[in-house]
Amino acid sequence: MTRTVSFLGLLTLTLLTACSDTQSVPTVSGSAERFAQVALVPLQAGDTPGSVARALDGTILEWNDCISGQCSALVGLNQRPGILSAQALGPLRGRDVSIESNRDVFKGGTLLANMGGKISMWAGGKISMWAGGKISMWAGGKISMWAGGTYAALPENTGLWQKIGLEEGQGLAPQLGAGVTVAVIDSGIDLQHPAFQGSLSAPDTWRDFYADDAAPQEEGVFGEGAYGHGTNVAGIVLQVAPAAKIMPLRVLGADGSGDVVMVAQAIDWAVTRGADVINLSLGSGESSRVVDRALERAAASGVLVISSAGNENAPAITYPASAASRKGLDGTSVSVGSVDLTDLKSGFSNYALNLKMVAPGENVYAPAPDGQMAAWSGTSMAAPMVSGSVALALGAGADRKELAKKITDKAHDVYKDGANAPYDGQLGKKGRLDLPAFLNEVLD
Structure with missing residues (x-):
């Protein structure tokens, strides 16, 4: 503390x-x-x-x-x-x-899933593969947009996209996030991955606060620690808003930990270099006055901040997600937990009365380092779905002042018929991301 x-x-x-x-x-x-x-x-x-x-x-x-x-x-x-x-x-x-x-106050906590013969992991950071499975390389070169109602690059996510109404949402916001920059403050990304070619902000906006240089490249060994975490998060944003730009900012080391100063400086960097949205798929059990001030500066500049709620299955959400309901930040901040495809709380997701909303965060396929793709699970995967959704709205001309409130107000009710009864009111006011309902509200 x-x-x-x-x-x-x-x-x-x-x-x-x-x-x-x-x-x-x-x-x-x-x-x-x-x-x-x-x-x-x-x-x-x-x-x-x-x-x-x-x-x-x-x-x-x-x-x-x-x-x-x-x-x-x-x-x-x-x-x-x-x-x-x-x-x-x-x-x-x-x-x-x-x-x-x-030092090491923040963690980029995720779980990783074992699915479909693709490279995958689970909590503990070990690579786990189906017998006979092979690492799946990125096919098709770049992330492609909706074609015939199917997300061509990653059909493994079809169920997820159907759940949040992505096809209809992208139809409502056909600009697909063009002109919007999402800062991904994380473990860096694979800067050479085919999925990101043409989808990154100008190189002079990149920064590696962990290594103190201008190349926020993922570092480490795949299957250990956080290596691949930021690449996955950025890839989820682009699957939702394919025309948005990613500003890669590295604050986490290969083990998934990072410092207070790095996180605060990255937030300020993103704000001063034109980010519209900041994704923070990281958290701490301690609040930070230093990071609070950076969040306040982001709010004063109208930059939207989306934070993951943490993966301890605990009745309290991690910081900075816990700050999203604070006066002065609530108008521009959203905290995000995770549900499965039946809208039940994910077994790992934290929950609390101050959690703003949830999104599907299990078995989410996205880019992985070295041109690969991988499935990950965690509230870290749910947050960038919301970041991408906000980017869609901004790209279509929505007023940013109401987005943080309306994306939660228009969420799908996850409490119907006693579902999630043990967590009543602790998965958001209503619950799960509903992209068409949100966009219909803000684009009217």
């Missing part, structure tokens, strides 16, 4: 009424070093990066010029400050400095 440390002062500096135009704008350290904790420091007149860094014995990661009306600095720490000298504390006296865990 976030720890707040109040430094009671002998001397209180005067708070700036407005940050100076000459004060430094956000600056990243340029180092790939990862820190155990991160401190969020409210800035006051006279502060310098050197004085703040010395006060906490840390490294300045960002120095922000009054974002959202608040001047602040992010400071990386490798141990919590102990008893600091009066001289060192001086610049921070009288302030509310928050210190929280940073």
